[in-house]
Amino acid sequence: MGEITLAFISIVSVIILFVLYHILSGKRSIADVIKKYAGSQFSEESIEFTGEKSTGILFTGILPFIIFVLILGMHHEKIGLTPGRFTEYWYLYLLLPAVTVPISFYISKSPNIQKRSPQLRIKNWVPGHLLLTAAGWIIYIFGYEFLFRGVLWFLVYGAFGFWPALIINIFLYSLVHLPQGKLMTAGAIPIGLIFCFLSHLTGSFFPSFLIHTSMSVSTEFSSLYHNPEFHFQSSAS
Numbered sequence: 001m002g003e004i005t006l007a008f009i010s011i012v013s014v015i016i017l018f019v020l021y022h023i024l025s026g027k028r029s030i031a032d033v034i035k036k037y038a039g040s041q042f043s044e045e046s047i048e049f050t051g052e053k054s055t056g057i058l059f060t061g062i063l064p065f066i067i068f069v070l071i072l073g074m075h076h077e078k079i080g081l082t083p084g085r086f087t088e089y090w091y092l093y094l095l096l097p098a099v100t101v102p103i104s105f106y107i108s109k110s111p112n113i114q115k116r117s118p119q120l121r122i123k124n125w126v127p128g129h130l131l132l133t134a135a136g137w138i139i140y141i142f143g144y145e146f147l148f149r150g151v152l153w154f155l156v157y158g159a160f161g162f163w164p165a166l167i168i169n170i171f172l173y174s175l176v177h178l179p180q181g182k183l184m185t186a187g188a189i190p191i192g193l194i195f196c197f198l199s200h201l202t203g204s205f206f207p208s209f210l211i212h213t214s215m216s217v218s219t220e221f222s223s224l225y226h227n228p229e230f231h232f233q234s235s236a237s
Helices: 003-027 029-038 044-071 092-107 127-160 162-175 182-202 206-226
Strands: none
Touching (some): 003 127, 003 162, 029 044
């Protein structure tokens, strides 16, 4: 299969998969399944959070892997599913989280950030909620970055070159943020630019996954710390 065909498949896949993701996430389909089998073991907020993140990894990680690796037979390196030039740019894996975590801590003081973060809207937190939040975001963002800065970036880059790949990636990345408001949509442009450059520089989507994860998880925990509506206790008792 030609490079141009694969690039168009990746573009169409991103659009279709995210439309399905938002539809099923809004209907709480997976959350309802979890609730059915979990019963009263977990809070409604925990079930909703787990359902939303599970829906996300299904459509951004599992299905893209099935389509491009298992069905189309793409080699891992062709879609950035590789450590890439880790030894050459190893310092990025230390530097990026060191920069993003303090920034996340600062911006989490904003009331606008606290309206949606932490996403797990439980008033009284225990250590298990921290683990659930971290695991949910890590798994979800792994699929998210695999689709955008792995599959989409490398296949479009291979077919059309750097600038078309950058424009298409940032456009679609901003587009999928529309349901989250104008601020998130606009903010996706510079963030998307950095993530695409990191993938181009290293030959892997792992650096963008690392920085995206550190941003999201640290913002969640920092918002929990700064928001007086939420409280943390060391045990459930």
